[in-house]
Amino acid sequence: MTISTSTITLKQESIPKVALNFMNNTHFEELEIVEKIGEIVNTLMINNTQIDIQDSLSKILNRWLEHTIKHFEREDKLMKEIGFPAYAIHKKEHQIALERMKKIINTWVKEQDISLIHDYIFSFWPTWFTQHVNTMDMMTAKFAVSTGYINH
Ligand SMILES: [Fe+2]
Numbered sequence: 001m002t003i004s005t006s007t008i009t010l011k012q013e014s015i016p017k018v019a020l021n022f023m024n025n026t027h028f029e030e031l032e033i034v035e036k037i038g039e040i041v042n043t044l045m046i047n048n049t050q051i052d053i054q055d056s057l058s059k060i061l062n063r064w065l066e067h068t069i070k071h072f073e074r075e076d077k078l079m080k081e082i083g084f085p086a087y088a089i090h091k092k093e094h095q096i097a098l099e100r101m102k103k104i105i106n107t108w109v110k111e112q113d114i115s116l117i118h119d120y121i122f123s124f125w126p127t128w129f130t131q132h133v134n135t136m137d138m139m140t141a142k143f144a145v146s147t148g149y150i151n152h
Pocket residue numbers: 023027071075133137
C-alpha cells in the first residue's frame with residue numbers, strides 16, 4: 001500500500017479577502033483549525049491504529065463543526081440585517097455544506113475510515129471554501145459596506 005500524506009494548500013494569503021474584517025478573521029481562524037486537522041489526518045494516514053490520535057481527531061473535528069455553525073449563523077444574521085438580496089442562496093450553500101460536514105464527521109466517528117476525512121480535508125473542502133468565500137461571502141460583504149454597515 002502506498003502511504004500518502006498531503007498538505008493544506010489554503011493559507012491566509014491564498015484565500016480571497018472580503019470587505020468585512022470580522023468575516024476574514026473567522027475565515028482565518030478556520031484555516032488554523034483545518035491545518036491542525038490536516039496534521040492529525042496525515043499521522044493517521046501512516047498509522048490508523050492509534051486510539052488516542054483518533055480521539056484527538058474526533059475532538060478537533062467537533063470543534064471545527066461548532067466553529068462552522070457559528071460562522072454560518074453570524075453571516076446569516078448579517079444578511080438579514082442588511083437585506084441581502086441573495087440571502088436564500090447564500091444560506092442554502094451554508095446548509096448544504098454543514099450537512100455534508102456533519103455526515104463526514106459522523107461516518108468518521110462510526111467507521112474510522114481516515115481516507116474519507118483525508119479526501120474531504122485536502123480536496124473537497126479547500127475547493128468549496130475558496131469558491132464560497134470568492135462568491136457568496138464576497139458579495140455579501142460588499143453589499144453590507146454599500147448599505148453603510150460599519151466594518152468592524
Ligand atoms: Fe464565510
